[in-house]
Amino acid sequence: MVRRGQADGEGPPPPRPRGRRAAGADTRGELLAAASAEFAEHGLDGTSMRGVARRAGVDPALVHHYFSSKEELFTESVVTAQYLPLAARSLSGVTREDAAETLVRTVLLVWGRLDGRGALRAVVASVARSEVARDLLRELVLRRLLLPLVRRLEVDEPERRAALVASQVVGLGMVRYVVRVEPLASADDETVVAEVAPTVARYLFGPLPPLPGTPPS
Structure with a gap:
C-alpha cells in the first residue's frame, strides 16, 4: 500500500547520518569547521557541544569522542x-x-x-x-x-x-x-x-x- 503523497517505488527518506562517518571522511575537520561557525555566531558561552554536533549532522557523542x-x-x-x-x-x-x-x-x-x-x-x-x-x-x-x-x-x-x-x-x-x-x-x-x-x-x-x-x- 502506497502512503498518501508517496510515489510508487519510493520509500521513506533516508535517516540523517549519525555517529561515526564513513571511512575516509574528514570527520575531525568537519567538526572543527562546524565549531568555528558556532563560536562565531554564538560566542563561547552560547555554544554547546550539542549545537556543534547538530550543525555537523552527527551524534553529540562523536564530538565528545574527538574533543573532551x-x-x-x-x-x-x-x-x-x-x-x-x-x-x-x-x-x-x-x-x-x-x-x-x-x-x-x-x-x-x-x-x-x-x-x-x-x-x-x-x-x-x-x-x-x-x-x-x-x-x-x-x-x-x-x-x-x-x-x-x-x-x-x-x-x-x-x-x-x-x-x-x-x-x-x-x-x-x-x-x-x-x-x-x-x-x-x-x-x-x-x-x-x-x-x-x-x-x-x-x-x-x-x-x-x-x-x-x-x-x-
Missing part, C-alpha cells in the same frame, strides 16, 4: 585555526632589532582579542584540568610560534630560549587578562611593550647561565 570539552574544541577550532596564523603573519618578518617588541605587541593583540570574546579564562580553565588542552597550548605557543621564531633569529639554545620567552608571554596574559593585576591590567599596550620587551630581549639574546652539570662556555 568545549574549551578544548574552542582552543583548536578558533585559537589554533584563526589566531595562530594571525600571530605567525605578524612575526614573519622580524629582525633581531625588533623581535622582542614585535613579539610582545603580537601577544597583546592575541590575548586581548581572546579576552574580548570572553574566551581566555575558559582556555586557561581547560588547560588547568585537561592534559589534551595543555598539549594543544604547548603546541600552539611553543612549537608552532615561539620556537620557529627563535630558530630564525639564529641564537644558541633555541629550545631553552623559547621556553623562557613562553614563561614571560603566557605569564603576561595571565596577569593582565585573567588575574587582572593592576597597574598592568589597565596599562596601554605601548607601556606594556616598553616594560616587558627588554626582558623578552634578554631571554632571546642575552647570555644564559649554564645548566647544572654543564661547564660554563
